Amino acid sequence: xxxKGPNGEKTxxxxxxxxxxxxxxxxxxxxxxxxxxxxxxCINNSGTLSDGTRERVLAAIDELNYTPNSLARDFRRxxxxxxxxxxxxxxDPFFTDVMRGVHAEAGRRGYGIVISDTQHNSLSANxxxxxxxxxxxxxxxxxxxASPFATEILSSRRRRAIPIVIGCEAIAPELKRYPSxxxxxxxxxxxxxxxxxxxxxxxxxxxxxxGGSMLTADRERGYRAALEAAGKRVSAATVVAGDLSVAGAxxxxxxxxxxxPRPTAIFCANDEMAIxxxxxxxxxxxxxxxxxxLVGFDDTRYAAVMxxxxxxxxxxxxxxxxxxxxxxxxxxxxxxxxxxxxxxxxVAHELxxxxxxxxxxxxx
Amino acid sequence: xxxKGPNGEKTxxxxxxxxxxxxxxxxxxxxxxxxxxxxxxCINNSGTLSDGTRERVLAAIDELNYTPNSLARDFRRxxxxxxxxxxxxxxDPFFTDVMRGVHAEAGRRGYGIVISDTQHNSLSANxxxxxxxxxxxxxxxxxxxASPFATEILSSRRRRAIPIVIGCEAIAPELKRYPSxxxxxxxxxxxxxxxxxxxxxxxxxxxxxxGGSMLTADRERGYRAALEAAGKRVSAATVVAGDLSVAGAxxxxxxxxxxxPRPTAIFCANDEMAIxxxxxxxxxxxxxxxxxxLVGFDDTRYAAVMxxxxxxxxxxxxxxxxxxxxxxxxxxxxxxxxxxxxxxxxVAHELxxxxxxxxxxxxx
DNA sequence: CTGTTAGCGCCTTCAG
DNA sequence: CTGAAGGCGCTAACAG
Numbered sequence: 001x002x003x004k005g006p007n008g009e010k011t012x013x014x015x016x017x018x019x020x021x022x023x024x025x026x027x028x029x030x031x032x033x034x035x036x037x038x039x040x041x042c043i044n045n046s047g048t049l050s051d052g053t054r055e056r057v058l059a060a061i062d063e064l065n066y067t068p069n070s071l072a073r074d075f076r077r078x079x080x081x082x083x084x085x086x087x088x089x090x091x092d093p094f095f096t097d098v099m100r101g102v103h104a105e106a107g108r109r110g111y112g113i114v115i116s117d118t119q120h121n122s123l124s125a126n127x128x129x130x131x132x133x134x135x136x137x138x139x140x141x142x143x144x145x146a147s148p149f150a151t152e153i154l155s156s157r158r159r160r161a162i163p164i165v166i167g168c169e170a171i172a173p174e175l176k177r178y179p180s181x182x183x184x185x186x187x188x189x190x191x192x193x194x195x196x197x198x199x200x201x202x203x204x205x206x207x208x209x210x211g212g213s214m215l216t217a218d219r220e221r222g223y224r225a226a227l228e229a230a231g232k233r234v235s236a237a238t239v240v241a242g243d244l245s246v247a248g249a250x251x252x253x254x255x256x257x258x259x260x261p262r263p264t265a266i267f268c269a270n271d272e273m274a275i276x277x278x279x280x281x282x283x284x285x286x287x288x289x290x291x292x293x294l295v296g297f298d299d300t301r302y303a304a305v306m307x308x309x310x311x312x313x314x315x316x317x318x319x320x321x322x323x324x325x326x327x328x329x330x331x332x333x334x335x336x337x338x339x340x341x342x343x344x345x346x347v348a349h350e351l352x353x354x355x356x357x358x359x360x361x362x363x364x
Numbered sequence: 365x366x367x368k369g370p371n372g373e374k375t376x377x378x379x380x381x382x383x384x385x386x387x388x389x390x391x392x393x394x395x396x397x398x399x400x401x402x403x404x405x406c407i408n409n410s411g412t413l414s415d416g417t418r419e420r421v422l423a424a425i426d427e428l429n430y431t432p433n434s435l436a437r438d439f440r441r442x443x444x445x446x447x448x449x450x451x452x453x454x455x456d457p458f459f460t461d462v463m464r465g466v467h468a469e470a471g472r473r474g475y476g477i478v479i480s481d482t483q484h485n486s487l488s489a490n491x492x493x494x495x496x497x498x499x500x501x502x503x504x505x506x507x508x509x510a511s512p513f514a515t516e517i518l519s520s521r522r523r524r525a526i527p528i529v530i531g532c533e534a535i536a537p538e539l540k541r542y543p544s545x546x547x548x549x550x551x552x553x554x555x556x557x558x559x560x561x562x563x564x565x566x567x568x569x570x571x572x573x574x575g576g577s578m579l580t581a582d583r584e585r586g587y588r589a590a591l592e593a594a595g596k597r598v599s600a601a602t603v604v605a606g607d608l609s610v611a612g613a614x615x616x617x618x619x620x621x622x623x624x625p626r627p628t629a630i631f632c633a634n635d636e637m638a639i640x641x642x643x644x645x646x647x648x649x650x651x652x653x654x655x656x657x658l659v660g661f662d663d664t665r666y667a668a669v670m671x672x673x674x675x676x677x678x679x680x681x682x683x684x685x686x687x688x689x690x691x692x693x694x695x696x697x698x699x700x701x702x703x704x705x706x707x708x709x710x711v712a713h714e715l716x717x718x719x720x721x722x723x724x725x726x727x728x
Numbered sequence: 729c730t731g732t733t734a735g736c737g738c739c740t741t742c743a744g
Numbered sequence: 745c746t747g748a749a750g751g752c753g754c755t756a757a758c759a760g
Binding site for chain 1: 438463
Binding site: 388389390400401403404405408410411432433435436437439440441 | 736737738739740
């Protein structure tokens with residue numbers, strides 16, 4: 001810690017003396033022979049400025065190689081132009097696609113993105129607060145991570161209203177006041193399950209997310225609804241917990257394949273888990289779809305190239321990301337919008353039938 | 365745009381009047397009956413402070429629910445505690461793993477991460493400058509994106525030395541002065557190719573990245589080196605450009621399969637492309653490895669669950685991310701280190717032989 | 729159209 | 745051990 005010798009001292013000299021630090025707005029003003037206010041007006045295109053002044057300022061900026069210090073700027077304006085995005089796993093290709101949309105739209109609007117990956121853990125309200133306050137993000141987007149701390153965050157918010165948008169997730173009642181962007185997960189999962197029922201399957205298993213993961217809770221709900229609607233024709237629900245990961249689902253599927261009587265179809269709450277399940281199925285020497293039908297959820301870029309290609313639900317991932325950013329920006333830029341009580345925004349999904357699903361095996 | 369009515373006016377009131385804005389250090393000082401200096405000392409554990417004072421400050425902080433304004437803080441300190449990470453594709457599962465390491469280590473050290481995804485495009489020095497200067501990141505990590513603008517960024521750097529670390533990438537001579545963390549890509553690719561040669565393959569194709577992508581240039585070099593070393597025993601190199609993506613490689617592999625005489629093995633410069641290639645191979649009714657051996661690079665989480673499991677090169681992705689952050693932090697926290705001329709840090713790779721490679725088909 | 733002025737919230741000398 | 749004071753770089757009134 002304690003630097004010995006003259007070297008350490010040297011570096012601790014007062015700020016003023018740092019050699020040739022970056023040019024400041026004052027330097028530009030001096031060189032251009034104008035006031036700092038004019039420089040400011042020039043770089044922000046605000047107020048009015050004569051062409052002559054503008055040119056001299058621009059020349060000075062060029063000469064000094066001046067770039068505004070955005071720390072000072074953000075401080076002054078009270079804005080960071082940073083968006084905090086909280087999601088369960090940056091590794092999931094679905095979220096990757098969502099983030100592509102987020103990055104594109106944010107970049108277009110001059111915002112940076114800070115990501116907080118909860119690694120599928122639930123996030124405490126406190127952590128979010130800290131992230132938000134200490135990082136001073138202008139707004140926060142919660143993708144599939146909102147509900148665990150919904151009540152907390154609401155009650156602890158004696159502070160100023162913070163722009164929050166929720167994406168991809170079942171919206172708990174107490175979160176209804178926040179804008180959200182999502183597909184109808186219940187309906188989508190129901191349709192996927194009905195697709196299997198229509199193919200004649202009666203023993204359809206479901207690989208869910210982590211215990212009580214809100215991200216997939218609605219999907220399980222849709223699955224159960226389909227089974228119930230089919231009534232006596234299908235057997236009771238068989239649900240196991242994957243952990244939304246490839247490896248977790250491989251293990252979960254293995255257990256499923258040991259059940260007697262064995263299911264004839266497996267519906268996974270996301271594509272990642274379907275990949276894991278496919279591997280477990282192959283390992284047991286079973287074929288897809290002849291011995292086992294398989295359905296995923298998300299239509300990630302891997303779904304179409306799996307062997308066989310995966311039947312799944314397509315979510316407009318990039319669009320969800322893009323819209324979330326648009327909505328958070330609106331909240332940020334028009335604070336009055338914070339008092340609106342917006343409708344959840346439901347975007348369209350689509351059941352993509354590929355070769356991983358087929359008729360139920362004979363006599364089963 | 366133009367808000368009509370009194371509403372618009374209201375929101376434009378001077379900053380002073382914003383209702384109950386967050387507590388400032390002055391408020392805390394007033395409530396605690398001390399000076400702002402003491403509050404500062406308390407929250408930063410700097411200087412000296414009597415227990416009594418500390419307690420009163422802490423009480424005031426608690427009462428006011430005070431959180432330091434990090435905009436002001438960063439401004440004052442000239443630090444953002446943000447790291448800029450530039451990479452070719454956040455979607456690639458390899459980089460996802462790298463980023464897991466980055467996030468973990470950065471979080472541990474109190475840094476936030478801003479990601480710039482170049483989408484495999486090359487990044488101009490100007491863009492990097494802008495990103496760096498305007499965002500005022502404390503440092504920048506370039507993963508597989510450095511070389512295209514190496515010369516540029518070096519020549520345009522009349523500014524202060526900026527902490528830069530380069531990862532996963534062939535280091536061009538003019539970048540040698542920057543710390544870097546990477547595997548030995550040439551050697552790894554050579555070993556993968558030799559593995560195929562040892563299995564008896566003589567027509568081995570290579571699916572490279574985008575035209576001249578530095579990220580995979582070394583891998584192509586290793587591939588060619590292995591072929592040359594094997595001399596007459598193997599035919600000339602067959603290299604096609606994928607674009608590091610699943611879809612791009614599927615198309616590239618398709619072309620490869622139409623070549624006469626057809627290769628008996630395909631080595632892809634990353635796993636993503638191997639996934640695409642596998643799909644193209646299956647589509648042609650060919651089996652892996654009986655008709656076609658396939659090798660990837662990265663050992664992403666999908667490699668082991670592919671059908672058949674993929675032979676590939678394992679890179680310590682998380683470790684690369686972690687080490688990169690550690691090194692950038694060192695540069696940031698000990699500016700004198702900027703003047704060091706560090707050795708590139710080579711981390712260990714490993715050839716993982718799985719079932720996607722086998723002996724060359726009879727009579728070919 | 730342009731300059732002057734007054735801070736934003738915090739940290740850090742410098743005195744006491 | 746503590747308080748007073750100055751200023752980081754920029755922007756936004758307010759005068760001229």
